[in-house]
Amino acid sequence: MNRLGTVIGFTFKNKVRTKSFVITTLLLALLITIGIHLPFIIQLFIGDDEGGANKIGIVADGSTEIAQQIEDYIAEVPDNNIEFVRMEDGGDTAALNEQAQAQDLAGYLLIVSAPPGPEGTQETFPQxxxxxxxxxxxxxxxxxxxxxxxxxxxxxxxxxxxxxxxIAQLTTPVQLNAVSYDKTSDTGGGAADGSDDPFSPMDFITVYVLMTLFFFSAMLTGNMIASEVTSEKSSRVMEILITSVSPLTQMFGKVIGVFLIGLMQIGVLGVTIAINLMLPYNRDVMAGFDLDFSQLPVDVLIYGLIFYVLGYFLYALLFAAVGSIVSRTEDLGQAVMPLSMLSLAAFYIGIFSLNNADSLLMKISSFVPFTSPTTMIARIGLGEIAFWEIAVSLILLLLSIFFFGWLSAKIYRTGVLMYGKRPSLKELRKAMKAYKI
Structure with a gap:
């Protein structure tokens, strides 16, 4: 156990101190900062036209009542920045254009009344x-x-x-809710009686963030583990390490150490996002999205973190095993390609099925250990799912971790001693027989 802790500490300290890790983390933090401040930066270059950009003229050609109704309606809209300016109607379009430019208006509404009907009344709505x-x-x-x-x-x-x-009810768009057969049979009225929970943006945001987090963690930290093992083999450092620490301890130590590095990197980026969003002008932008963080789905967050951690270890063990059978860093990209494509498929299946989380593809994928870390998060947050489905998916994922952990340990013990030959199943089987593994 002490040796495992030593390997974890060595992996963590050694990787954190490298220039590549520091530069990558700082670069990601810088890109996130620029992305968050991009609207504000664009506004600085364009110029602050607040008060002018939202000034709109209104010209009522015999339809002053309708113009007043439009002004009254918009005046009651919350967080509305449009300000109407009455313009003189001289019947000349060129004169109106000059007025709009002279008053620095963004544009103007021209309400042209239709010709009166036979009884002298206006029968059609103005243009x-x-x-x-x-x-x-x-x-x-x-x-x-x-x-x-x-x-x-x-x-x-x-x-x-x-x-x-x-009139307000007539002009309010009708909200169409989707309800399953089970819901309608249980309630007898489905969403019509308001028994079904409305869609929450926080559910969607939580699912999207967790899925994206898992994908980037599996890709970045997985490749980090594989490259770490391969570089030690290519520099012959591995020959020294295996004399003092068993290959199995090395593998799990590196996996856990890189996992802690990934958590630290996520923490740094999370703090960067929080600090930038807390700035005054960004707070005003966030207020416009009307997000209620008190509605954060705790159950989705807990299940999502469980599937995130288990899915990470499943992929990390496989990346470590693949990295151990590669002798040169030039061959690493080709060797880890199948795992990269597998994690990419898991991400795409989940991300492109967010609007249909209960599809047959999502149901099948949620029981496949390589795709369940993403698809299960989507089904829990945005779909209809029974507890037994979550339990079965977790059991299958845990069994897969134990099986592939056992297999990866055997491959790792053999692979770290393979030099000079391209990785293949045939060569791997030969080596395992030679080492009696």
């Missing part, structure tokens, strides 16, 4: 145009203007026959 220098409507402006125009059109058609509450 509305958004005139700007670019000839397009910004996405944030359109999101606010569209429901305002729909509300004004509803009022125009009903001519006061509906109350404000009824």
């Amino acid at each position: 509305v145009q958004y005139v700007s220098d670019s000839g397009s409507i910004p996405a944030d402006v359109q999101i606010v203007l569209q429901p305002a125009l729909e509300s004004a059109k509803t009022r125009f058609i009903t001519e006061g026959a509906l109350t404000d509450e009824q």
Whole structure:
């Protein structure tokens, strides 16, 4: 046990002190910082147009009532930055364009009334145009203007026959919830009676972060373990190490040591993200997403961390075994390619099935040990799953870790003494017979 701790400490200290690890960690922290601050940096170069960029003119050609309804509707929208400016309607488009440019407006709404009907009343809703220098409507402006125009059109058609509450219900989009057969049979009404839990963005974010974390951990730390073993073999350091520490202790020591290195790297990047998001201008941006961290799914987080740790050790042991049979670092990339493709497949199956977490592919993949660390996280967080499915998946994953750990230990004990030949199953079997393993 003391020797295992020595190997873990040696692996951790030796890798943390390397320039490549320090530079990689600092570079990732820098890229994350730049990514978080990118909107703010772009805004600095563009210039602060707050107050001007959201000023929109409004021209009511005989439709002042509709223009007022649009203004009133948008004024009640929370966190709204649009400010309307009444413009003089001289009937000349060139004059209106000059007014908009002189007042530094982002654009203006031109409400053109339709010709009156036979009885002298306006029978059709006016035509509305958004005139700007670019000839397009910004996405944030359109999101606010569209429901305002729909509300004004509803009022125009009903001519006061509906109350404000009824008009609000008409213009509010209908939310379509997905419910399984089991839910409808249990409740008798499904989502119609509000018994089904609504979709929580925190569930999606938690699942996405855990899946991405597992993929990058399996790839980065797995390759780190393999390269560490291969470099020791190529420099003949392995011949000295196996005289004092057994190959099995070396393998598990390196796996655990690199796992601690990965946790430290994740911690550094997590602290970097937290510090950057706590800055005042980033806090305002986060507030706009309306995320409630009190709704963080604890069960998804706990199960996700369990599958993350177990999945890491499954892949790490295999990477260590593959690294032990490679004598030159030039051959390492080709040797670990199957494991890299396997972890990539696990990530892609999970990430591209987030919108359909209960598909047949996801159900089958959640019982395959190499893909269950990602697909099970998605099914627990975003799908319908029974407890026995989680238990069976965990048991299969644990059995796979014990089996591949035993197999990797045998391969490792043989592989660290193989030199000069390209890794192959035939050569590996020969070596295992020669060493009586």
